[in-house]
Structure formats: C-alpha cells, structure tokens
Amino acid sequence: MKQIIRSVLQTHLNQLGQFNTAWEGVLNTPKLPYQTLHLTISSSDTGAISDRPHAEELGFLQLTLFYEAGLGTKAIEERATDIRRHFYGQSFIKDNIQIIIHKPPLIGGIFLNDNKLALPVTINFTAYEL
Numbered sequence: 001m002k003q004i005i006r007s008v009l010q011t012h013l014n015q016l017g018q019f020n021t022a023w024e025g026v027l028n029t030p031k032l033p034y035q036t037l038h039l040t041i042s043s044s045d046t047g048a049i050s051d052r053p054h055a056e057e058l059g060f061l062q063l064t065l066f067y068e069a070g071l072g073t074k075a076i077e078e079r080a081t082d083i084r085r086h087f088y089g090q091s092f093i094k095d096n097i098q099i100i101i102h103k104p105p106l107i108g109g110i111f112l113n114d115n116k117l118a119l120p121v122t123i124n125f126t127a128y129e130l
Helices: 002-014 074-087
Strands: 034-048 054-068 091-094 097-100 111-113 116-129
Touching (some): 002 034, 002 054, 002 074, 002 091, 002 116, 054 074
Antiparallel strands (some): 034 054, 054 116, 091 097, 111 116
C-alpha cells in the first residue's frame, strides 16, 4: 500500500511543474532551489472486518523546500503555499486504494540548514483499502 500512496502523492506533486527534487531512496544532489520528500506511515488499522479485511493507514508526506539564503523568504513561502493549495481537499483512487487529504497541509517555520533556507511542509493523509 505504501508504494501506491507514494506514487499517487508524487505524481500529484509533479503536476505543479518541474522542480528539482531529491527523491526518497535516490542518491542525488539537486541544485537550489529543490525539495526533499519522505513518506511515513504513522498508524495502521482495520477499517472493515470480514472475510477480506480492509486496511486504513494514516501518514504524512514530509516535503522540505530548500532555497538560497540571503534573498528573502517570498519565493520559498510562495512555493509552500502553492503546494498547500494543490493538495488540500484532494481525493485519489489507484489500484483499490483511496487516499484523502482531509486537512490543509502544515507549513512549518523557515530555518537555516547548511546555509540554505529550509521550510518543511507536512501533507497528512488517510489511505483506505477499498
């Protein structure tokens, strides 16, 4: 189920247009600005009990934006806001898995990381096995 969730969320993110990305599990060093992605399943449950149980998984896609320091925060905050708008309220179905973004993605605080501006965006989801 995790592979399907990752595929769906990454595909939806790519619809915002090309952006340098350090994909999870891929060794690369993209040029600024870029984003990193990490998918976490925080809990699993059984949504329906029958002869074929259906799983429910809660988790989040942790996206962190990295921009050049010293140029202000406008560009990094605009990208974070675009991501938030793009994901909020979405529902996807693929291979009998429904993924719903019930809450607005959380935009964290800007901080410096290795002399780069960093801004985390957390996209919480619930995935249902249909």
